[in-house]
Amino acid sequence: MKIILLGAPGAGKGTQAEKICEKFNIPAISTGNIIREALRSGTEMGLKAKSYMDEGKLVPDEVVIGIIKERLAKEDCAGGFILDGFPRTIPQAEALDKMGIVIDKVVDIEVADDKIAARMSGRRVCEKCGASYHLEFKKPSVDGVCDACSGTLVQRKDDHPDTVLSRLEIYHKETEPLKSYYEAQNKLVIVEGQDEVADTTRLVFEALE
Numbered sequence: 400m401k402i403i404l405l406g407a408p409g410a411g412k413g414t415q416a417e418k419i420c421e422k423f424n425i426p427a428i429s430t431g432n433i434i435r436e437a438l439r440s441g442t443e444m445g446l447k448a449k450s451y452m453d454e455g456k457l458v459p460d461e462v463v464i465g466i467i468k469e470r471l472a473k474e475d476c477a478g479g480f481i482l483d484g485f486p487r488t489i490p491q492a493e494a495l496d497k498m499g500i501v502i503d504k505v506v507d508i509e510v511a512d513d514k515i516a517a518r519m520s521g522r523r524v525c526e527k528c529g530a531s532y533h534l535e536f537k538k539p540s541v542d543g544v545c546d547a548c549s550g551t552l553v554q555r556k557d558d559h560p561d562t563v564l565s566r567l568e569i570y571h572k573e574t575e576p577l578k579s580y581y582e583a584q585n586k587l588v589i590v591e592g593q594d595e596v597a598d599t600t601r602l603v604f605e606a607l608e
């Protein structure tokens with residue numbers, strides 16, 4: 400199964416991608432995570448993306464399209480995958496079509512902007528391994544410490560309140576038109592993001608049936 404998760408930044412795509420990954424045993428691919436990993440390793444691509452990311456802007460299409468092409472060519476994607484955070488613009492979706500990749504379903508997780516802003520202020524990531532936590536919804540066992548690698552949990556620069564507002568603006572302008580794009584292909588299913596992660600997961604699984 401080839402799945403795209405759409406939704407505003409902070410709508411819970413990453414968490415739901417992990418759940419789908421466990422259930423269907425297909426890799427969850429997050430362009431944001433790939434870019435952050437490149438940044439941690441200091442690669443040229445990571446350095447190129449840094450200023451865009453820190454300001455909450457989209458990394459240029461040609462960069463992310465290159466990233467996704469390389470990632471989808473790997474063997475573990477042969478049986479399907481979940482895309483989390485790609486495509487984010489119409490040209491990115493068109494690039495995916497041009498690659499000959501046939502997507503089965505596009506699940507759009509809808510959450511109101513004011514709720515998103517509140518949620519994102521509580522998001523924390525491990526500066527060492529990139530694992531994601533939330534002060535309210537996904538607490539680590541020990542405050543400020545990563546369960547997986549004992550790294551320090553920090554707030555992403557692009558999760559600061561001012562940047563969140565600009566990311567939401569960009570989402571509405573650049574990414575939301577993808578809903579019509581995939582609706583026209585008969586692939587779009589809309590799920591209302593719930594307060595409880597498990598409730599959203601149930602709706603996402605239903606949408607994938």
Ligand code: AMP
Pocket residue numbers: 408429430431432434451452453455456457458459460463483484485486487488491557566
């Ligand atoms: P995310 O972790 O998905 O919220 O992505 C974090 C940041 O990475 C975004 O704000 C962008 O700067 C960059 N990014 C990730 N995916 C894409 C994409 N498909 N197109 C453009 N920029 C992206």
